[in-house]
Amino acid sequence: MKGPICLVVATAASLSLASAQNATDTASLYPAATTKAAKVSGAPFLFLSESVQLTDSVLADVASTIQNETISGLFAFASNFTSSKRGEDGCKLMPGDSLWPVQLVWNIFDDLLGGALIKASPLAAVCYPDWSEYNAEKCATITADWLVSDMHEADPTSIMLPLYEGRTCMPPGYNYTSTCTMGAYPTYTVNVSTIAQIQLAVNFARNANLRFVVKNTGHDFNGKASGKGALSIWTHWLKDKAYIPYVEADNGYSGPAIKVGAGIEVFEAYEFAKSVGHTVVGGEAVTVGIAGGYTAGGGHSPLSSMYGLAADQVLAMEVVLADGRFITATSKQNADVFWMLRGGGGSTIGVVTSLTVIARPQLQTTTVTFNFTVADTPGLDAFWAAVQSYIDNVEDFVDAGTYGYYYLGASEFEIGTDYAGDTYYYFRMESFVAPNMSVAETEALLAPWFNTLDSLNVTYIPWYNYADNFHDAWVVSFPQEYVGTDVVKTASRLMPRSVFQDDELRNQTFKAHKDAIEQGLFAAGFHISGTGIAVDSPTDNAVLPAWRDALMHTIVGIEWAFDSNWSTIKNSSEFVTSWMDVLRDIAPDSGAYMSEADLNEPNLQDAFYGVNYPRLYELKQKYDPTGLFFALTAVGAEDWEVQVEDPLPYSWNNNGRLCPVSL
Numbered sequence: 001m002k003g004p005i006c007l008v009v010a011t012a013a014s015l016s017l018a019s020a021q022n023a024t025d026t027a028s029l030y031p032a033a034t035t036k037a038a039k040v041s042g043a044p045f046l047f048l049s050e051s052v053q054l055t056d057s058v059l060a061d062v063a064s065t066i067q068n069e070t071i072s073g074l075f076a077f078a079s080n081f082t083s084s085k086r087g088e089d090g091c092k093l094m095p096g097d098s099l100w101p102v103q104l105v106w107n108i109f110d111d112l113l114g115g116a117l118i119k120a121s122p123l124a125a126v127c128y129p130d131w132s133e134y135n136a137e138k139c140a141t142i143t144a145d146w147l148v149s150d151m152h153e154a155d156p157t158s159i160m161l162p163l164y165e166g167r168t169c170m171p172p173g174y175n176y177t178s179t180c181t182m183g184a185y186p187t188y189t190v191n192v193s194t195i196a197q198i199q200l201a202v203n204f205a206r207n208a209n210l211r212f213v214v215k216n217t218g219h220d221f222n223g224k225a226s227g228k229g230a231l232s233i234w235t236h237w238l239k240d241k242a243y244i245p246y247v248e249a250d251n252g253y254s255g256p257a258i259k260v261g262a263g264i265e266v267f268e269a270y271e272f273a274k275s276v277g278h279t280v281v282g283g284e285a286v287t288v289g290i291a292g293g294y295t296a297g298g299g300h301s302p303l304s305s306m307y308g309l310a311a312d313q314v315l316a317m318e319v320v321l322a323d324g325r326f327i328t329a330t331s332k333q334n335a336d337v338f339w340m341l342r343g344g345g346g347s348t349i350g351v352v353t354s355l356t357v358i359a360r361p362q363l364q365t366t367t368v369t370f371n372f373t374v375a376d377t378p379g380l381d382a383f384w385a386a387v388q389s390y391i392d393n394v395e396d397f398v399d400a401g402t403y404g405y406y407y408l409g410a411s412e413f414e415i416g417t418d419y420a421g422d423t424y425y426y427f428r429m430e431s432f433v434a435p436n437m438s439v440a441e442t443e444a445l446l447a448p449w450f451n452t453l454d455s456l457n458v459t460y461i462p463w464y465n466y467a468d469n470f471h472d473a474w475v476v477s478f479p480q481e482y483v484g485t486d487v488v489k490t491a492s493r494l495m496p497r498s499v500f501q502d503d504e505l506r507n508q509t510f511k512a513h514k515d516a517i518e519q520g521l522f523a524a525g526f527h528i529s530g531t532g533i534a535v536d537s538p539t540d541n542a543v544l545p546a547w548r549d550a551l552m553h554t555i556v557g558i559e560w561a562f563d564s565n566w567s568t569i570k571n572s573s574e575f576v577t578s579w580m581d582v583l584r585d586i587a588p589d590s591g592a593y594m595s596e597a598d599l600n601e602p603n604l605q606d607a608f609y610g611v612n613y614p615r616l617y618e619l620k621q622k623y624d625p626t627g628l629f630f631a632l633t634a635v636g637a638e639d640w641e642v643q644v645e646d647p648l649p650y651s652w653n654n655n656g657r658l659c660p661v662s663l
């Protein structure tokens with residue numbers, strides 16, 4: 001044993017050497033703000049983290065150092081690996097399986113990674129005396145912060161929707177069981193800081209037939225960043241960012257751009273863009289990742305009705321493909337990869353390591369926040385007429401380039417309470433965002449709706465907030481949202497323009513909102529378009545076409561209690577899935593936004609991907625023939641099933657062995 005490990009340290013040194021060769025002054029990689037960068041094909045430069053790459057010669061060094069082809073073969077690129085490690089049943093391996101890599105191999109892997117391998121444990125393990133992590137003080141802290149997204153994204157393995165790991169290790173007060181088990185949290189996580197580490201992990205997981213997970217922030221609504229027994233990579237620390245004053249991109253765009261590493265979050269992107277006098281298209285949420293699942297899935301933004309979706313902003317991307325190779329993708333280079341990873345979803349054919357996106361000009365922005373409950377109206381009829389008036393004005397609001405994020409429910413939104421039968425209804429405009437508009441212009445746009453509210457004698461106090469740039473308006477209007485619970489199930493639908501132009505269908509959309517609330521559900525939604533008024537939408541990406549005609553993205557959800565049993569969860573989930581038929585019937589040709597959708601959506605390939613699905617599926621086979629990448633509802637996911645341990649049907653969460661679907 002001693003020999004190989006010593007030799008491997010030398011190998012790790014050779015990876016460090018690659019890094020040293022590239023340890024040039026970071027500044028020299030970035031074009032000076034005053035120079036016009038030369039025409040570049042694809043991304044104009046690589047981040048330092050991206051210049052440290054796994055090459056054939058590094059692997060040859062590894063092979064000659066280890067002197068054991070069985071082991072060195074585990075790290076080889078796809079073209080070099082011939083034998084299959086699949087078990088008889090074709091399932092991905094789990095710890096305890098006879099073919100699971102022995103500890104020596106994990107040690108070698110960790111050495112090659114430079115010590116970046118983390119043995120994973122659930123965040124709340126600190127609350128359980130039978131775990132070595134047990135620490136009452138830490139437990140008190142994580143329990144207090146459990147609903148705060150910062151904490152979950154700063155952890156290598158935690159996800160923000162723990163229902164999808166099987167709610168197996170919750171802190172006190174949120175726990176369904178009195179035990180803590182691994183659930184669908186991965187077995188090991190790589191805390192990546194270079195491309196070489198990602199390539200090595202991709203090769204190892206593929207060659208060793210491990211379940212492979214990419215975790216960025218863990219925000220995914222369907223817990224896609226978890227997987228039982230998996231080797232995970234954590235992209236959180238890929239925090240590079242750069243401003244490129246002028247780029248001539250392959251898609252014909254010329255002008256300023258910003259390049260962001262995979263770990264950059266919305267608030268960091270917004271702050272950075274502001275610091276260089278620009279704005280980028282990102283989500284409303286403070287800590288959603290910008291370059292991971294968000295942009296890959298389409299990515300909607302308070303700026304979408306103005307500039308389109310996040311996927312529409314991408315000029316170039318760097319990707320580690322399933323074969324372990326590192327590529328740049330643009331509309332001319334690896335164009336099919338570039339097409340797929342702008343709308344076709346995360347965790348499909350590669351790991352995106354950075355995006356180069358259009359830097360938009362700073363725009364003055366007004367936001368408006370207000371709410372009213374039934375008690376602020378003369379009665380239920382007035383309350384509902386006020387809500388209907390919003391829906392009647394949605395088309396004008398979107399056509400003015402604005403976005404609105406609303407909540408509708410019974411009583412104030414509180415987590416874990418059942419509201420069925422409670423008629424203390426409330427409506428909240430979390431934020432109406434009017435880019436490029438002064439307060440006076442925003443008031444004029446809102447006047448038709450507000451006049452109706454006034455004539456209905458609804459009491460509401462709109463809070464106007466104005467800044468001369470998008471970031472400063474956004475930062476005060478969008479506080480961090482609650483995450484961390486396992487007591488909500490949502491479904492969603494994109495509602496197209498044709499619905500709002502038809503009195504009957506528009507009324508039905510309103511009535512559906514009313515019906516949902518009367519049945520004890522809640523609604524959260526957006527007036528928004530995937531077609532920006534200020535731009536031509538690209539036609540060469542995989543964004544769900546229904547986004548282009550949409551004027552509203554409506555999410556409807558159901559809640560249960562922390563201690564609800566699995567039967568209740570199953571029943572509630574089925575209830576919200578079938579309730580959504582109301583909106584599906586109003587807009588049968590539309591679809592649903594994959595990143596904020598129901599994993600039990602009927603015909604989900606059609607609903608989440610539309611006409612793009614056959615090509616996406618074909619590319620999945622081309623670039624990931626062995627199925628290294630998997631996520632619930634992702635392209636090709638229908639070929640696999642998660643054999644869940646909870647009393648739910650297969651593939652309702654990630655807490656089970658991943659196997660090819662049984663025929």
Ligand SMILES: Cc1cc2nc3c(=O)[nH]c(=O)nc-3n(C[C@H](O)[C@H](O)[C@H](O)COP(=O)(O)OP(=O)(O)OC[C@H]3O[C@@H](n4cnc5c(N)ncnc54)[C@H](O)[C@@H]3O)c2cc1C
Binds near residue numbers: 213217220262
């Ligand atoms: C509070 C909250 C607010 C939200 N607000 C918005 C919003 O304003 N607009 C909007 O469009 N969506 C929003 N979302 C949904 C969001 O788009 C999805 O949750 C998205 O999947 C998050 O991506 P992530 O990379 O941050 O998260 P993760 O959960 O870490 O990853 C999501 C998926 O992408 C994969 N992935 C992550 N990084 C990479 C990578 N580098 N390469 C390949 N695959 C990768 C993961 O494997 C996983 O399958 C919100 C979600 C929450 C919980």
Ligand SMILES: *[C@@H]1O[C@H](CO)[C@@H](O)[C@H](O)[C@H]1NC(C)=O
Binds near residue numbers: 059
């Ligand atoms: C892997 O294959 C490439 C060609 O595809 C070759 O150049 C390289 O030497 C091989 N590496 C090893 C370690 O066998």
Ligand SMILES: *[C@@H]1O[C@H](CO)[C@@H](O)[C@H](O)[C@H]1NC(C)=O
Binds near residue numbers: 102
């Ligand atoms: C190579 O390593 C494997 C796994 O540890 C071991 O089973 C095998 O005997 C080794 N082969 C040689 C030639 O040392």
Ligand SMILES: *[C@@H]1O[C@H](CO)[C@@H](O)[C@H](O)[C@H]1NC(C)=O
Binds near residue numbers: 173175
């Ligand atoms: C939650 O955990 C506490 C402490 O272990 C335990 O007393 C309680 O029974 C658990 N709740 C449920 C619903 O299992």
Ligand SMILES: *[C@@H]1O[C@H](CO)[C@@H](O)[C@H](O)[C@H]1NC(C)=O
Binds near residue numbers: 118191192193237
């Ligand atoms: C992950 O790596 C970063 C450096 O890239 C380091 O700052 C951080 O502490 C590491 N986190 C863990 C949990 O290892």
Ligand SMILES: *[C@@H]1O[C@H](CO)[C@@H](O)[C@H](O)[C@H]1NC(C)=O
Binds near residue numbers: 436534
């Ligand atoms: C913002 O408004 C000004 C004045 O109406 C207009 O000239 C400009 O084109 C608008 N910008 C965008 C991005 O729509």
Ligand SMILES: *[C@@H]1O[C@H](CO)[C@@H](O)[C@H](O)[C@H]1NC(C)=O
Binds near residue numbers: 456
């Ligand atoms: C609103 O209030 C005014 C004055 O109290 C009253 O005259 C009017 O009838 C009310 N309208 C509605 C729709 O309740």
Ligand SMILES: *[C@@H]1O[C@H](CO)[C@@H](O)[C@H](O)[C@H]1NC(C)=O
Binds near residue numbers: 371428460
């Ligand atoms: C609702 O609006 C009132 C002002 O009319 C404000 O004081 C209150 O904080 C708001 N409540 C919520 C939950 O936003």
Ligand SMILES: *[C@@H]1O[C@H](CO)[C@@H](O)[C@H](O)[C@H]1NC(C)=O
Binds near residue numbers: 503504507
């Ligand atoms: C839509 O609803 C409004 C308000 O209730 C009503 O006046 C109108 O007649 C309805 N239109 C149709 C076509 O149902």
Ligand SMILES: *[C@@H]1O[C@H](CO)[C@@H](O)[C@H](O)[C@H]1NC(C)=O
Binds near residue numbers: 564565567568
């Ligand atoms: C689950 O909980 C519900 C509601 O409390 C109860 O009616 C049902 O019997 C429980 N089911 C099981 C299998 O325990």
Ligand SMILES: *[C@@H]1O[C@H](CO)[C@@H](O)[C@H](O)[C@H]1NC(C)=O
Binds near residue numbers: 568571572575
């Ligand atoms: C199933 O869920 C619906 C909707 O919440 C509820 O009305 C019904 O009572 C539930 N049934 C059971 C058996 O829990």
Ligand SMILES: CC(=O)N[C@H]1CO[C@H](CO)[C@@H](O)[C@@H]1O
Binds near residue numbers: 019046052053
């Ligand atoms: C060893 C290594 O990875 N060298 C890379 C350093 O960065 C340049 C470009 O920035 C690459 O061309 C080298 O391959």
